[in-house]
Amino acid sequence: xxWAGVCGGIPDPRQRESLIQQEASRxxxxxxxxxxxxxxxxALLHKLKQQEVEGPQFPPAMHFFKALPLIQRSPVFSLLxxxxxxxxxxxxxxxxxxxxxxxxxxxxxxxxxxxxxxTQSVRFLFSAKKPNSHPKCSPWVLLQTLRGKVDNxxxxxxxxxxxxxxxxxxxVAAYPSQDIVWSRFEETFMAVIGLVTHAPxxxxxxxxxxxxxxxxxxxxxxxxALLPMTYELDGSMHDRAWSLKAYQDVARQFVTEHPDFLGxxxxxxxxxxxxxxxxxxxxxxxxxxQKKFPEFMAGFDLVGRxxxxxxxxxxxxxxxxPAELGVTLPxxxxxxxxxxxxxxxxxxxxxxxxxxxxxxxxxxxxxxxPLAKELSRKRGVAVEVCxxxxxxxxxxxxxxxxxxxxxxSEGHPMVVSSDDPATFGATGLSYxxxxxxxxxxxxxxxxxxxxxxxxxxxxxxxxxxxLKDKALALWQRKWDKFIxxxxx
Amino acid sequence: xxWAGVCGGIPDPRQRESLIQQEASRxxxxxxxxxxxxxxxxALLHKLKQQEVEGPQFPPAMHFFKALPLIQRSPVFSLLxxxxxxxxxxxxxxxxxxxxxxxxxxxxxxxxxxxxxxTQSVRFLFSAKKPNSHPKCSPWVLLQTLRGKVDNxxxxxxxxxxxxxxxxxxxVAAYPSQDIVWSRFEETFMAVIGLVTHAPxxxxxxxxxxxxxxxxxxxxxxxxALLPMTYELDGSMHDRAWSLKAYQDVARQFVTEHPDFLGxxxxxxxxxxxxxxxxxxxxxxxxxxQKKFPEFMAGFDLVGRxxxxxxxxxxxxxxxxPAELGVTLPxxxxxxxxxxxxxxxxxxxxxxxxxxxxxxxxxxxxxxxPLAKELSRKRGVAVEVCxxxxxxxxxxxxxxxxxxxxxxSEGHPMVVSSDDPATFGATGLSYxxxxxxxxxxxxxxxxxxxxxxxxxxxxxxxxxxxLKDKALALWQRKWDKFIxxxxx
Ligand SMILES: [Zn+2]
Ligand SMILES: [Zn+2]
Numbered sequence: 023x024x025w026a027g028v029c030g031g032i033p034d035p036r037q038r039e040s041l042i043q044q045e046a047s048r049x050x051x052x053x054x055x056x057x058x059x060x061x062x063x064x065a066l067l068h069k070l071k072q073q074e075v076e077g078p079q080f081p082p083a084m085h086f087f088k089a090l091p092l093i094q095r096s097p098v099f100s101l102l103x104x105x106x107x108x109x110x111x112x113x114x115x116x117x118x119x120x121x122x123x124x125x126x127x128x129x130x131x132x133x134x135x136x137x138x139x140x141t142q143s144v145r146f147l148f149s150a151k152k153p154n155s156h157p158k159c160s161p162w163v164l165l166q167t168l169r170g171k172v173d174n175x176x177x178x179x180x181x182x183x184x185x186x187x188x189x190x191x192x193x194v195a196a197y198p199s200q201d202i203v204w205s206r207f208e209e210t211f212m213a214v215i216g217l218v219t220h221a222p223x224x225x226x227x228x229x230x231x232x233x234x235x236x237x238x239x240x241x242x243x244x245x246x247a248l249l250p251m252t253y254e255l256d257g258s259m260h261d262r263a264w265s266l267k268a269y270q271d272v273a274r275q276f277v278t279e280h281p282d283f284l285g286x287x288x289x290x291x292x293x294x295x296x297x298x299x300x301x302x303x304x305x306x307x308x309x310x311x312q313k314k315f316p317e318f319m320a321g322f323d324l325v326g327r328x329x330x331x332x333x334x335x336x337x338x339x340x341x342x343x344p345a346e347l348g349v350t351l352p353x354x355x356x357x358x359x360x361x362x363x364x365x366x367x368x369x370x371x372x373x374x375x376x377x378x379x380x381x382x383x384x385x386x387x388x389x390x391x392p393l394a395k396e397l398s399r400k401r402g403v404a405v406e407v408c409x410x411x412x413x414x415x416x417x418x419x420x421x422x423x424x425x426x427x428x429x430x431s432e433g434h435p436m437v438v439s440s441d442d443p444a445t446f447g448a449t450g451l452s453y454x455x456x457x458x459x460x461x462x463x464x465x466x467x468x469x470x471x472x473x474x475x476x477x478x479x480x481x482x483x484x485x486x487x488x489l490k491d492k493a494l495a496l497w498q499r500k501w502d503k504f505i506x507x508x509x510x
Numbered sequence: 511x512x513w514a515g516v517c518g519g520i521p522d523p524r525q526r527e528s529l530i531q532q533e534a535s536r537x538x539x540x541x542x543x544x545x546x547x548x549x550x551x552x553a554l555l556h557k558l559k560q561q562e563v564e565g566p567q568f569p570p571a572m573h574f575f576k577a578l579p580l581i582q583r584s585p586v587f588s589l590l591x592x593x594x595x596x597x598x599x600x601x602x603x604x605x606x607x608x609x610x611x612x613x614x615x616x617x618x619x620x621x622x623x624x625x626x627x628x629t630q631s632v633r634f635l636f637s638a639k640k641p642n643s644h645p646k647c648s649p650w651v652l653l654q655t656l657r658g659k660v661d662n663x664x665x666x667x668x669x670x671x672x673x674x675x676x677x678x679x680x681x682v683a684a685y686p687s688q689d690i691v692w693s694r695f696e697e698t699f700m701a702v703i704g705l706v707t708h709a710p711x712x713x714x715x716x717x718x719x720x721x722x723x724x725x726x727x728x729x730x731x732x733x734x735a736l737l738p739m740t741y742e743l744d745g746s747m748h749d750r751a752w753s754l755k756a757y758q759d760v761a762r763q764f765v766t767e768h769p770d771f772l773g774x775x776x777x778x779x780x781x782x783x784x785x786x787x788x789x790x791x792x793x794x795x796x797x798x799x800q801k802k803f804p805e806f807m808a809g810f811d812l813v814g815r816x817x818x819x820x821x822x823x824x825x826x827x828x829x830x831x832p833a834e835l836g837v838t839l840p841x842x843x844x845x846x847x848x849x850x851x852x853x854x855x856x857x858x859x860x861x862x863x864x865x866x867x868x869x870x871x872x873x874x875x876x877x878x879x880p881l882a883k884e885l886s887r888k889r890g891v892a893v894e895v896c897x898x899x900x901x902x903x904x905x906x907x908x909x910x911x912x913x914x915x916x917x918x919s920e921g922h923p924m925v926v927s928s929d930d931p932a933t934f935g936a937t938g939l940s941y942x943x944x945x946x947x948x949x950x951x952x953x954x955x956x957x958x959x960x961x962x963x964x965x966x967x968x969x970x971x972x973x974x975x976x977l978k979d980k981a982l983a984l985w986q987r988k989w990d991k992f993i994x995x996x997x998x
Contacts, residue, residue, distance in 0.1 A: 038860070335526075373521070391533060418908065428916055463851070464852040
């Protein structure tokens, strides 16, 4: 009749305490042993978090665009910014740098043309001479010329920035539905692409991205990258391999200049809008790139809105090619970024695992897939949790209800990442760590949780065992410094 | 290297199918065998649900007050209305009858006085002579007199109804926070209480409640009841035992008049605002009532907003009394009706189990308590899921993110109930069944899910084994009729 302390009406307080402890030990970081200094910092974090819980507004329950100023004033957030967070494992190539840098730096470079689309957006192009008109866009005009004509360049720059991000003061009104927020999301991408595919900007952008993550105390990136063709001022083009090589060169240069940074690897991504034969060609190209850049390329993924794209199973013949040929092409699939349980898209979760994915991007639907969840856990396939992205793209409003809160309470393999921070008005990883720590984790999450999340980002990275050891040692030095500086 | 069909890159389609089937079999109703006729109806439901998923607006993703007219037009809903749903196991005494009945029937009875509070609400009182003024309320006026003076009694009646329910056209504006919606919720209760504690109304209200659930194809109720003192026109009062006896008499009368209805039992509830010594006295009173009405009284519970009330552990000395005395007093605790993970309130989940609760009311937080979840499952302690209540009281907005969706995917013991349907503008159980079937269950939930939920409501009821058998036999006859009439 008795089981785990439950006998029938008179609980034993000691058994109660033991059950609470047992449950607490299951959560992410639940078995991490903390030093005395760490325990002091953990107690401080607990106290600060309690104050946010008791405050008049609780940021994780609010839309991130509304919560942002509150988070920036949060002492929990400022500790998280200083904390060495390890690696950013789920971020996309053209949304890692704050859009103010794009406008203030890139659009002020010479030869930058702009046109205004019929959809109230903009397109950019660098060109030595005036380019041919773009369909559904006004004639191209040099930004330098335009800035000379307007009264207030600050206003112009602000409006340019608004075209490059989803960030807005009134997200509820601006994005009433998932369709609308996704179409605006894709629109920001179209506005950015002309800037960042200009070959010199392509390199500078990545360098600046590394710098912004480095400043946010992130030490290694795995970048999901479309590797588009890039162009020069004279219109000449570079191929995918050039892009990959450019990233590699920039990462090496950055590491040389910042020896406490570990570098980056690239997950080659392609939009899921393609058909099967296109997918086969792309997978073959991916295998070639993987062979050519075995150290720098981490693997392959499909991107774009899952709910509207083709499911992984549709691509099965393409995705089986590497295994059939005995070629290594690690997968890092986006899967289960959906509220639609029981649809084809929802099955991506299982299919990602069947195709031997290394990690699961988002895995928002995983908690509702008990068998896939067991598979993911037993095989150590970590979920890349991106809370702000899921909220902005309208999968969940109050982040306390994010399904990864369940995964966290079970200690499911997971890492925290930021997906497209620039598009969401964030930078680096700290904002998503805040949401994960305060919102998803609730009062149960403590410094051990944060420590395990940071270590997870190295453990579940695509790095070789040797590089993982190196990364962990580097991270541990940073961590010890962080603890000693913040545990007075 | 291979586990459950995952080997490394080339999934076997047959194994994939088997994994999908295995996972599907785990969900609520996943192992229910359907007859051919049931399979036809299940296929129809699947098709109709698919149409709702593909429609421009998806009711479970919307606030119930906005979704209501869409749900009323839904062919899925109309099938769920006809479906024999078994028992309503989580409903509260004074929110089971549509407020139109209260206004159109009860307030038109003679001797009904009204006053208008300083908080823009109303109070009612039946009295043979004009009663003394109520604090913070206008002088009492006979409704009959008032109706004679106003131009438009329809407008008056509409405004009265608005005081008795939370239902409104613009819930986002009306209830910006959980504090506000809870205070309005308690305000509706204060407005209703003067009507329903008038002794004759008390009986009629319960009769009408049974009738409305019966009309919604519910065959048995377990009513959480405050058992307040009731009053007569001359101001004389009846005690708690009178209220319990009155419910018993009404239930018996209703069963006599409707032989295919099984009746009701009462869970005596008290507001959690009391202190420990008050709680001890109440638990003693509950034991006496339980002894006096062993057949009709099911047990005991604490009600009121968990997030603001005292946790179960505070009441441990009171709640241990029955076990210490060797007296049977089954508990049916509300627990985990909160978004605040890791707080004292959140521990109610575990404490409810430690105090040997028979079911868990709401258990919204259960999915984030892996150990308590195992306890609940192994001990067959069902969760009473009330989706609309949780949405209206602002625990979750999009019901696809309701944590019971996770529990459902795991086949956790659960029943669906409606908490306070009248306050939320609903009736009976069908609306909550709709949200559970379409929202929480997604495209995975099928007729087997519904069948198991209905059977669960009998299996997890407080009925004796003999009465459960009787109830199941009665339900099965209704079910067979429902299937034969709707599987053409
Ligand atoms: Zn992504
Ligand atoms: Zn309730």
